[in-house]
Ligand SMILES: NC(=O)C1=CN([C@@H]2O[C@H](COP(=O)(O)OP(=O)(O)OC[C@H]3O[C@@H](n4cnc5c(N)ncnc54)[C@H](O)[C@@H]3O)[C@@H](O)[C@H]2O)C=CC1
């Protein structure tokens with residue numbers, strides 16, 4: 001495919017930026033992919049494994065002459081990165097981000113960007129519990145959603161060109177407004193992660209009592225929780241702090257329902273439990289019939305790269 005951008009600059013060289021670089025280079029979507037990460041160790045690894053065409057030693061150097069800049073750092077770091085690169089952006093360039101939260105990122109990044117630079121916030125609904133420069137793989141975005149949340153008045157041509165790049169990496173693009181995105185993701189991703197973190201924490205406390213039986217005999221459900229709870233601590237700390245209102249709203253509803261189920265168990269109310277589980281089963285079946293089961297994605301290979309940097313910050 002003909003290149004859609006001349007030079008793409010990736011700021012942050014972890015799972016998402018690494019996967020984007022591999023996908024773009026595989027399909028020839030950019031003439032050059034340049035990358036920068038704050039940590040020297042990450043930059044060294046990126047150079048060693050040839051993750052991008054060129055690694056720079058400053059964010060300013062990375063964005064010079066780039067027609068697309070991708071902010072792929074934890075959501076709490078987006079504002080400071082935007083401030084750092086702003087004076088060096090080329091006129092007419094597009095800046096996008098891949099953060100899991102949108103409204104807070106728009107508020108943190110938008111004010112730093114100069115006139116004539118297009119900001120198109122985005123979020124790939126694709127990832128794993130692995131992080132760091134070795135974690136990426138080209139097929140990560142295939143058949144996944146990638147949501148764009150351009151504020152009103154964003155140049156439609158800049159949005160269309162970015163959407164074309166995303167589609168060429170294999171993802172499906174949809175637009176929505178940022179507050180709606182944050183509420184939807186609080187339900188489908190952020191609160192479930194918090195529940196997984198909590199459940200693994202509860203089991204860890206129990207482990208001291210049962211001397212590791214919890215882990216030894218853990219069934220599939222709990223194993224899935226431990227996978228999710230192995231996700232990057234910095235990334236997820238930032239997600240909860242930056243999507244505070246929506247997560248607290250959903251968590252409130254969650255605890256209310258949990259108390260109702262707790263009471264049904266205490267009262268021996270079998271019909272209530274049976275009705276509830278019948279409804280939730282129908283939801284799962286509906287998702288599968290709609291062909292939207294993304295719980296067991298086909299990544300095009302069985303496992304993330306050997307030695308992938310699990311839940312470790314440089
Ligand atoms: N991990 C996942 O499953 C998904 C993550 N996201 C979002 O993508 C973004 C990146 O996440 P990952 O690639 O998973 O993270 P990662 O932890 O694999 O990589 C983050 C990179 O950012 C660099 N970094 C951190 N602070 C920086 C700063 N101030 N300046 C320059 N570089 C800095 C780190 O050195 C690292 O190279 C996050 O905002 C996250 O919310 C979106 C979808 C899925």
Ligand SMILES: O=C(O)C(=O)Cc1ccc(O)cc1
Pocket residue numbers: 099100124125126127128129189228
């Ligand atoms: O690994 C998993 O199960 C995920 O849920 C990956 C993920 C994490 C964060 C996102 O914003 C999007 C996708």
